[in-house]
Amino acid sequence: MVDMDIRPLLFMVFFSIFLLCLNFSSNGVLCFPEKKVLSLRDFQWKQPNCAPSCISQNSRRLNGATILEMKHRDYCSDKIIDWNKQLKKRLILDDLHVRSLQSHFKNRVSSSVLDESRTQIPLVSGIRLQILNYIVTVELGGKNMTVIVDTGSDLTWVQCLPCKLCYNQKEPLFNPSLSNSYQSVWCNSTTCQALQFATGNSGVCGNSNPPGCNYVVGYGDGSYTRGDLGRERLRLGTTPLNDFVFGCGRNNKGLFGGASGLMGLGRSDLSLISQSSSLFGGVFSYCLPSTEPGASGSLVMGFDSSAYENSTPISFTKMVPNPQLPTFYFVNLTGISIGGVSLRSSNFAQGGIVIDSGTVITRLAPSVYKAVKEEFVKQFSGFPSAPGFSILDTCFNLTGYDEVNIPTMKLHFEGNSELNIDATGILYIVKTDASQICLALASLSYEEEIGIIGNYQQKNQRVVYDTKGSKLGFAGEICSFI
Numbered sequence: 250m251v252d253m254d255i256r257p258l259l260f261m262v263f264f265s266i267f268l269l270c271l272n273f274s275s276n277g278v279l280c281f282p283e284k285k286v287l288s289l290r291d292f293q294w295k296q297p298n299c300a301p302s303c304i305s306q307n308s309r310r311l312n313g314a315t316i317l318e319m320k321h322r323d324y325c326s327d328k329i330i331d332w333n334k335q336l337k338k339r340l341i342l343d344d345l346h347v348r349s350l351q352s353h354f355k356n357r358v359s360s361s362v363l364d365e366s367r368t369q370i371p372l373v374s375g376i377r378l379q380i381l382n383y384i385v386t387v388e389l390g391g392k393n394m395t396v397i398v399d400t401g402s403d404l405t406w407v408q409c410l411p412c413k414l415c416y417n418q419k420e421p422l423f424n425p426s427l428s429n430s431y432q433s434v435w436c437n438s439t440t441c442q443a444l445q446f447a448t449g450n451s452g453v454c455g456n457s458n459p460p461g462c463n464y465v466v467g468y469g470d471g472s473y474t475r476g477d478l479g480r481e482r483l484r485l486g487t488t489p490l491n492d493f494v495f496g497c498g499r500n501n502k503g504l505f506g507g508a509s510g511l512m513g514l515g516r517s518d519l520s521l522i523s524q525s526s527s528l529f530g531g532v533f534s535y536c537l538p539s540t541e542p543g544a545s546g547s548l549v550m551g552f553d554s555s556a557y558e559n560s561t562p563i564s565f566t567k568m569v570p571n572p573q574l575p576t577f578y579f580v581n582l583t584g585i586s587i588g589g590v591s592l593r594s595s596n597f598a599q600g601g602i603v604i605d606s607g608t609v610i611t612r613l614a615p616s617v618y619k620a621v622k623e624e625f626v627k628q629f630s631g632f633p634s635a636p637g638f639s640i641l642d643t644c645f646n647l648t649g650y651d652e653v654n655i656p657t658m659k660l661h662f663e664g665n666s667e668l669n670i671d672a673t674g675i676l677y678i679v680k681t682d683a684s685q686i687c688l689a690l691a692s693l694s695y696e697e698e699i700g701i702i703g704n705y706q707q708k709n710q711r712v713v714y715d716t717k718g719s720k721l722g723f724a725g726e727i728c729s730f731i
Contacts (some may be wrong), residue, residue, distance in 0.1 A: 252598040254439040255336075256685045258298075258504070258509075259693065260454075261693045264616075265517065268403070268576075268634060272495075276316070278472055280596075281354075282587075282588030282589055282590065282628050282656055282657075283589040283656065283657040284588065284654040284655065284656060285590050285654070285655055285656075285657050286652055286653075286655075286659065286672065287650060287652060287653050287654075287655050287672045287673070287675070287676065287677075288651065289377050289390060289650055289652060289653065289683055289686075290595065290648060290652075296322075296457040297617070301340050306729060307321070307485030308487065308518075309487075310473060310484075310486055310487050310488060311552045311553060311555060312510065312550035312555055312556070313553055314529070314549050314550065314552065314553035314556045314656060315486045315549070315550040315551060316487055316488070316547050316549050316550075316556055317385045317386070317485060317547065317548045317550070317583030318335055318385065318386075318545050318546075318547060318549070318730040319383050319384070319385050319386070319398065319535060319536075319537070319538070319545060319546040319548045319730070320383070320384060320385075320538070320544075320545050320546070321383060321537075321538060321544065322452040323505055325344065328364075332561070332658075333680055333681055334350060335677060336426045336621040336677075336679055336680075336681075337578075337638065337639070339609060340609075340610070340638060340639040340640055340677075341639050343608065343609040343610055343640065343703075344639055344691075346521050346609075347608060347610065347612055347701065348604060349700050350456075350608070350701070351693075351699065354574060354698075354699050357599065358573040358574065361491070362504040366544040367480070367551040377419060378420045378487060378500045383397070383398050383400055383537060383606065383704070384396065384397050384398065384508055384548070387484065387485055387494075387510065387512070387515070388482075388483070388484035388485075388572045389407060389413045389481055389482075389483055389495070390423065390425070390427075390428035390430060390431060390481045390482060391422055391425060391428065391482075391551065392405050392420075392421070392542075393420060393715055394420060394423065394509040395419065395420060395509050395512060396508055396509055396510050396511055396512040397506070397508045397510075397511050397512065397513075398512050398514060398535070398548060398606060399415035399511055399512065399513060399514060399602075399606060399607050400497060400514045400515060400562060400578060400604070400605055400606045400607070400714070401515065401577060401605045401607045402511060402514070402515055402520075402607075403447040403448065403513040403515035403517040403519050403520040403576055403604070404444070404447055404464065404495070404496050404511075404513050404520075405493075405495045405496065405510070405511060405513045405519075405520075405521055405563070405579060406464075406466070406474055406476065406495055406496030406497070406498050406510045406511055406513075407423050407495065407496075407509045408422050408498045408499035408501055408509060409422060409424070409425055409476060409498055410422045410423070410424040410425075410426070411499065412498075412499050413499050413555075414500045414501065414502055415498070415500075415501055415590075416501055416502065416503065416505050417507060417604070418505075418507050418508060418509050418541075419507050419508075419509075420509050421454055422509075423497070423509070425479060425481070428482060428699055430460035430491075431479055431480070432479060432480040432481075433457070433459060433461045433462075433477065433478075433479055433480075434461065434462045434477070434478035434480060434494060434541045435453075435459050435460065436453070436454035436455065436459075436460045436461060436462045436463070436480060437459075437460075437561075438462065439720075440461050440462070440478065440494055440519075441462035441478060442623050443518050443519050443588055444462070444519070445518065445577075446517050446518070446522070447513075447515070447518070447519040447576065448464065448466050448577075450464070450465050450466065452464055452478070453465070453553060453722070457479060460691050461477045461478070462477060462478040463475070463476070463477050463478075464476060464477065464478055464496050465628070466496070472539075473501070473502055473503065473543055474496065474498040474500070474501045474502075474503075474510075475498065475501070476497045476499040476500065476619055477492070477497050477499070478494060478495070478496060478497070479495060479496075479497045480492045480493065480494055480495075481493055481495060483495075484548055485525075485553075488528065488550070488678055489572045490524065490525055490528065493521075494519055494524060494526055496510075500511065500642075505630040514533065514606075515576040515713075516575060516576045516577070516716060517575075517576045519699070520576075522714070522716055525550065525718075526717070528550070528551070529550045531552060531715065531716035531717075532550075532551055532552040532713070532714065532715045532716070533548065533549065533550050533551070533713075534548075534549045534552075534557070534710050534711055534712060534713040534722075534729035535548045535549070535604075535606070535711075535712055535726060536558075536709070536710065536726050537548065537707050537708050537709070537712075538588060538708070538709075538728040538729070539671075539673050539708055539709055540730065541621055544704040544729075545605050545728070545729060546728035546729070546730065547729075547730050549670070549729070550628065552713070554713065556651060557724070557726060558711075558726050558727065559724035559725060559726040560575035560636060560677040560724075560725045560726060560727070561669070561724050563713055563723065563724040564664075564665065564666040564667055564704050564722060564723055564724070565664065565666055565710065565720045565721065565724040566580050566581065566662035566663050566664045566666035566721055567572050567580070567581075567599040567663060567664060567720050567721075568580060568599050568719045568721055569581055569721060570719075571601065572616040574603075574655045574662075577605070578603060578604050578605075578714065578721060579601035579602065579603055579604075579605050580602060580604060580662050580663070580721055581600055581601050581659070581662060581663040582597060582601075582602045582650060582660060582700065583597055583661050583663055584597055585597075585617065585620075585658070585659065585660055585661065586625040586657075586658070586659045586661065587621060587625050587628060587656050587657070588656030588657055589626045589657065590624055592617075592620045592621060592624060593620070594616050594620050594711050595614075595615075595616070596614040596616050596617050596696060597617065600699070601699075602699070602700035602701065602702060602722065603699055603700070603701045603702070604701075604702045604707075605701050605702065605703065605704075605713070606704050607614070607704070607709070608691065608701045608702075608703040608704065609688070609703050609704060609705050610640060610641070610677070610689055610691050610703045610705055611691070611699065611701060611702050611703045611705070611706045612690075612691050612692070612693050612698075612700055612703070613690060613691075613692060613693065613700055614692075614693055614696050614698070614700060614727060615693060615694075615695070615696055616696060617700075618691070618692035618693075619692070620645050620688060621658075622688065622690075624655055624656075625643070625658075625688055626643060629645070629655060632645045632646070632647060632653070633645065634646065635645040635684060635685045635687075636685065637687065637688070638679045638685065638687065640691040641677060641679070641687035641689070641691060642687075642691075642692075643687060643688040644679065644685050644686065644687035645686055645687070646685065646686075647683040647684075647686050648683050648684045648685050649683075650683065655672060655675055655676065657669070657670075658670040658677075660673050660702070662704075666722070666723060667723065668702075668706070668707075668710065668723045669723075669725055670706050671708050671709040671710065672687060672723075673708055674705050674706045674707070674708045674709075674710065675688070675689060676688065676689055677689035677705065689706070690706075708728070709725065709726060709727055710723055710724065710725060710726060711723070711724040711725075
């Protein structure tokens, strides 16, 4: 028992510490940093007990919004996955992807004109490298098509018959000759002319009479899709969209992972968002699921708050126009806080940052990343370090831990909007035995390169894109499809 005469002294000591903490807090230093609990058992990738099917996923309609089930495609394979190899491979490929994307940004900004074999176009967002992870199922001409979702692309395309060269996919190839609603797009049409803005390559007249509109989407590594534009009846869940313009791929090569094609959610006139604006008002959102087996999220077309399961209010920030890169989604990143400590960097005020569903790991300017890394290491202390791997240079050995307390991480945007990163989006497992777990952020090579918010930091978030209102919103949500 504490002596009664000592209690006033103890009170004065604790009160002094409290006042000292208040003074530190006003200067951006916290005595008790904000923490999140990360369960390493739940966090690790696991092989599902049975082979799941990602074909014919669920959908529903609610108050004018259409909701499609979204899954992580690594859990849609009937093969046994070596997760140690898979997780390392994803980092290596993500590095190649971002380098290619930065090259594309640089070429578009400088208005460089390259030949077709070397042109980096908007569809550079990672599909050729097997790192675009999220898929949905739609119905095209009465046939189910599982497609990869990409906000960094505009043209939606699927493989079609007859096919000169097609990669293996799980579903039957689309055959336009068996569809009564399919129509070709002619090469002298404004739709064909829109390819230049949407893909970086002009439409080419075909050999038919009248000539159709041929498209080509090429990649720096030699992967490509070539074919002709067509119009077809698209069904998103139960919602029909007539005369939907898409690419019918007749010659396709690359690592497309067994999907039927790609869904382009960019900002050009050919994107699904623009073509469905009369139905959904140019609004869509998604919630990317965690890494647990069987986990699913949702892609919601249209805005209806009752379709969301968000646990925090949606905070919006305005989209920033970029005349040189008009089809990408830019926002202004104004700050980052680690464990409640606000970081300062002059680079926060320099240009916008892209939010992209195709990049895995978020990339920050070197000066910003340095500040984040130093503060995170300061707060996440007492754990043995581990070697870095690929793009990740801040790693720890957490072998033997069932759970750890990690500093919170928040991205702050113009208009007091913030993205409170989920605990599973702060650390990245390189080795499944937890002997190499790394801070899931990476530095760009140069200060002038464009920052990217990747899908790993968007997990368990409702991300709302309002293209008509030119704003983008974030809210916490445990992703599921109910």
